[in-house]
Amino acid sequence: MFSAAMSSISSSLNSVSTAFCNDFYKRFNQQxxxxxxxxxxxxxxxxxxxxxxxLALWMANSNIKSLWDEFYRYLGLFTGGLG
Structure with missing residues (x-):
């Protein structure tokens, strides 16, 4: 189970860095x-x-009753305009 979680996290981190480099950094520095x-x-x-x-350490040490509710709370802050 640890290996599967590590693989998923690795894929996500690499996706974020690839998207940043190709979509943002390379756009302003073509050469x-x-x-x-x-x-x-x-x-x-x-x-x-x-x-x-x-963020994970903060969430583990705070008084969060439901991680799902907390996720939707922050998701609403950033995607509220789409509604």
Missing amino acids: VADKRLLRIARIVTVFTGLIGML
Whole structure:
């Protein structure tokens, strides 16, 4: 089970860094070298992982009764305009 969770988290982190590099960074810096783009992707992966870990620790130590309700609360903050 640990391996499956680790694989899913790894895929998500790599997807975030790839989307950032290709959709945002490369758009403003078209002449970026592949080696530099790889380095930036690695930095974004580490940064995203640290943010996720801090959010998980915060949620584990706060008085959250239902994680599902908390998820919808924050989802409503960011996607309320779509409704």
